[in-house]
Amino acid sequence: xxxxxxxxxxxxxxxxxxxxxxxxxxxxxxxxxxxxxxxxxxxxxxxxxxxxxxxxxxxxxxxxxxxxxxxxxxxxxxxxxxxxxxxxxxxxxxxxxxxxxxxxxxxxxxxxxxxxxxxxxxxxxxxxxxxxxxxxxxxxxxxxxxxxxxxxxxxxxxxxxxxxxxxxxxxxxxxxxxxxxxxxxxxxxxxxxxxxxxxxxxxxxxxxxxxxxxxxxxxxxxxxxxxxxxxxxxxxxxxxxxxxxxxxxxxxxxxxxxxxxxxxxxxxxxxxxxxxxxxxxxxxxxxxxxxxxxxxxxxxxxxxxxxxxxxxxxxxxxxxxxxxxxxxxxx
Ligand code: UT7
Numbered sequence: 001x002x003x004x005x006x007x008x009x010x011x012x013x014x015x016x017x018x019x020x021x022x023x024x025x026x027x028x029x030x031x032x033x034x035x036x037x038x039x040x041x042x043x044x045x046x047x048x049x050x051x052x053x054x055x056x057x058x059x060x061x062x063x064x065x066x067x068x069x070x071x072x073x074x075x076x077x078x079x080x081x082x083x084x085x086x087x088x089x090x091x092x093x094x095x096x097x098x099x100x101x102x103x104x105x106x107x108x109x110x111x112x113x114x115x116x117x118x119x120x121x122x123x124x125x126x127x128x129x130x131x132x133x134x135x136x137x138x139x140x141x142x143x144x145x146x147x148x149x150x151x152x153x154x155x156x157x158x159x160x161x162x163x164x165x166x167x168x169x170x171x172x173x174x175x176x177x178x179x180x181x182x183x184x185x186x187x188x189x190x191x192x193x194x195x196x197x198x199x200x201x202x203x204x205x206x207x208x209x210x211x212x213x214x215x216x217x218x219x220x221x222x223x224x225x226x227x228x229x230x231x232x233x234x235x236x237x238x239x240x241x242x243x244x245x246x247x248x249x250x251x252x253x254x255x256x257x258x259x260x261x262x263x264x265x266x267x268x269x270x271x272x273x274x275x276x277x278x279x280x281x282x283x284x285x286x287x288x289x290x291x292x293x294x295x296x297x298x299x300x301x302x303x304x305x306x307x308x309x310x311x312x313x314x315x316x317x318x319x320x321x322x323x324x325x326x327x328x329x330x331x
Contacts, residue, residue, distance in 0.1 A: 006131035006139075007179030007329035010170040012067030013298035014059050015046040015285060020163070029156035036160045041261025045163025045286030047148045055089035059166035060099045060144035063294070067140070067168045068103065075104035079136035082127060083112050084119035084143040084290040086317070087150060091200075099142065108140075116195070117257050117316025119143060119290040120167075121185070124312070124324055127171040128180040139171040143290035150197055152217035161259070162218075163286035167294020178307065178329040184239050184322050191228065191319025195220040220317075229263050229315040234270035236323035237313040241271060244325055248272040250309055252328075253300070257314035258282035258292040267313055289316070304328045 021044045022033040036042055048059065060083055068075055081103075083096035096110035113123045120143035127139040144166035153159045171179075197218045199210035210216060237254070240246075254273055256264045261282055268278045279296040288295060293312060297304075304310075308328040315321040 004132050004134055004173045004175065005177055005179040005181070006128035006171045007174035008169045008297070008326070009172045009329060010067050010071035010073070011294060011297045011301055012063045012065070012070060012168040013166065013295050014062035014066060015165040015295070016048040016059065018047045018049050019044050020047045022160070025160055028153055029159060031156045031160055039262070040161060041282050042160065042286045043283045046165055048146050048164045055149070056085050056087050056144045056146045056166070057089045057095050057098050057102070059146070059164065060095065060142045060168070061102050063144065063166040063168040064099060064103045064140060064142055067170060071170065073170070076107050078105040078108045078138045078140050080127070080130055080139045081105055081108050081110040082123050082139065082141045083110070084115070084123040084141065085112055085145055086114060086116050086119065086289050087146045088112055105140070115316065115320045116318055117259060117287070117289050117292070118314045118318070118320035118322060119316070120293045121312055121314040121322055121324060122320065124180065125183050125185060131171045131173055132180070134173075137173060140168060141171060142166060142168040143292070143294045145289035145291055147218070147287070147289055150216070150218045152214055155217070157222055158218055158220060161287050163288050165285055165288040165291040165295055167291050167298055169294050169297060174329055178327045181325045181327060182240060182244055183324045184236050184243070186232070186236065186322055187318050187320045189318070191317060194224045194228070195317040226260065226263065228319055229259060230266045232319070232321045233257070233263060233313045233315040234267045236321055237267050237311055238270050240311055240323040240325045246309060246311070246325070248274070251277065251311050252308035253304070253310045254278045255293055255296050255310055255312045257316070258285065258296070259287050259315065263315070271311070306331050
């Protein structure tokens, strides 16, 4: 028996119906379609309308159910459910525990992974390790975020960027050497000054004042975050390529976090990658935080071939960032 690796064997996705276009944002804040398009590459994003009375778990469950149906998998076989998210349903109780119960994964344990826009990337490392150790056979990793619940729709510097969505990936053992090959993951706490939501945590609990001062919304110093993101995401991807002796010809796809088309382009250029090999759906979904990577996999699943070399790269709040090299396991 060969050495066990952990491969992605199925994906699923869900985005809410409501489409928030650049034109609609023009009515809400001082902005315009041309600025948003040239500075970010975003045309529209999906929003989970608050009147639906549901949170992040709603989308996570839908994405997981799509995966289960496509794979014809009995949820009782799932050992572990991880929900990567920056916007859990509630604090304290893991959203993942609720999701696992709702999809019928009654034999699983479940917890959340919170690392801002790198949550899914870090979650890939955790899910793959649990499988490659031989301890668990089926790990369901879901990336889901309802960014619209923490976005200030009077702040034009953030409200144009974010959207809502969810994606899921199943990790299973592989004996052909496919699946996760290598990872380069990093963090730097300096980042919490540049991208944060100040109130609602233990440092600044909710009060009338925090609500009045709009401190329950996400804030970012876009220019600074942009600089860190461009250099770190590109460096991480280049490091993974060097460490594994991958040339741009060897790489079938770059799977980059969808924060800004300019950051994605810079990463692809650093890798000397043909832009046709870069997965991109930022124009339709904006930045869905933990959901960007699995939403890409779901969108491009039809084009992926067994053995394809995929390089994932992400950068997010914290700061957190990194890159993962994975060999795709099915046609
Ligand atoms: O996913 C987690 C990590 N997050 C990221 O990676 C995001 C990184 N940052 C970015 O993507 C970009 O910094 C933004 C898209 C947020 C902003 O783009 P930018 O090119 O860095 O613009 P800027 O903040 O330097 O602003 C340029 C100008 C400013 O006007 P002045 O000072 O030059 O007169 C802004 O006030 O654009 C103005 N501006 C806008 N104008 C129209 C800022 N937001 C808008 C807007 N519409 N929505």
